[in-house]
Amino acid sequence: MTMNSSSSVKRDCYIGIDIGGASIKAGVVDAEGKIRAQRNKVIAHESLSSLSGQIAAIVSELRGSDSSFEVRGVGIGVPALVSKKKSRITISPSLPYLNGVEFKSQMESLLGLPVSLENDANVGAYGEMLMGAARDVQDFVYVSIGTRVGAGLVISRRVYQGAGGFAGELGHIAVDPEGKKCFCGGTGCLERYVSAPSIAQRVEERIVLNPSSALQIITDRPINAQDVSAAALVGDKMACVIIGEVGRYLGMAIANLINLLNVEMVILGGGVIEAGDVLLKPTIEEVKRHALSPPYDDCRIVASALGSAAGVIGSSLLARDMLSVEAIL
Ligand SMILES: [Zn+2]
Structure with a gap:
């Protein structure tokens, strides 16, 4: 009986989700910041449960897209003011059903993965700092x-x-x-x-x-x-x-x-x-x-x-860095 070589080494990856006013961009990003798979979906949610369900479906689809990935965490960028502890959405003018929601813990329960939550412009800045113009x-x-x-x-x-x-x-x-x-x-x-x-x-x-x-x-x-x-x-x-x-x-x-x-x-x-x-x-x-x-x-x-990928790359690398001891944010 021989070892199956395909089961030996999986690449650590992170899923970045960039929620916009009109669409959700998502991608699997490896620890070096390279996008391995991507999905863009027109936003089709008018409630917290439908948004959460749509994110869960995208995460599940991306996790199943390549067996060589091992997804370690999910980073979510939201068009919202996020509390300093990065757990609660204080106000989201474009998605008001998110106001006051403990979105980090809710998404962690739903996805079964560690989640980092951050304002969308901040994750874009993070992406540009690590992989882009800055x-x-x-x-x-x-x-x-x-x-x-x-x-x-x-x-x-x-x-x-x-x-x-x-x-x-x-x-x-x-x-x-x-x-x-x-x-x-x-x-x-x-x-x-x-x-x-x-x-x-x-x-x-x-x-x-x-x-x-x-x-x-x-x-x-x-x-x-x-x-x-x-x-x-x-x-x-x-x-x-x-x-x-x-x-x-x-x-x-x-x-x-x-x-x-x-x-x-x-x-x-x-x-x-x-x-x-x-x-x-x-x-x-x-x-x-x-x-x-x-x-x-x-x-x-x-x-x-990084263009339209800035949020996906930034949010996934934030998830990576939040899991490490030396979080940069
Ligand atoms: Zn104003």
Whole structure:
């Protein structure tokens, strides 16, 4: 009787789950940070139990996808303010049924695996720090612009948490004191001007006034931020104006960050940044107008190196590091 060689060595892996406002991205990531398998699902949940069930199904599917994996833990990034102990979701504006939920312990019971829980922008920052644009950078800010707008602040290669764990809510910094009302109760919050839904809203407000826009051909569904980015990339005038406005608001907020923190790098991530240079250029121009020259000169403003995988890689490596004695966060 011989030993079955296939049963001998399994590779330690971690599952990263990045919950967005519209989709769940998930992946199996090995201890070196390489993605081994991936799943993207359109979000199909309107309650805590359906979200939990959807996550459990994805985890089960990924665990069964390759017998050479040994999944040691699961990291979950959530669009929410997470308590400093990283056990409880304090507030989730986009998924309000998560408010006040002890999500870490609930998911550990359901999955039978250790779970780490963190804000989505913080896991993106963690991914970029370990595997992306900030591998050699001490101090940086990762700005995530999607359904929501958030930031992960990394100071001396640690994600800065703040008193309650809620640091980095860049989306609720005011950029217009007389501006649009925000769901948070504030007025003129950055998120109301640069998030994906706010971009779609700008199109809705203006499309009738722009009969020649390429976006006019989309009649069978609502126009989304990706459509605007794609149209801007091919030079559509209305789309370029809208993306330019987004860049100006974003640049103003980033200039404030640079003046305040003197970071080496600002990384722009999230779906809206797929617009590339069309968005980066007006953003950087506006930063230059508002920031002081010395901190501006110290700072590189770049697009995310990991792109849409930043959250999956960051959350899985956080799960890895939470299981080790020397947790970095
Ligand atoms: Zn707000």
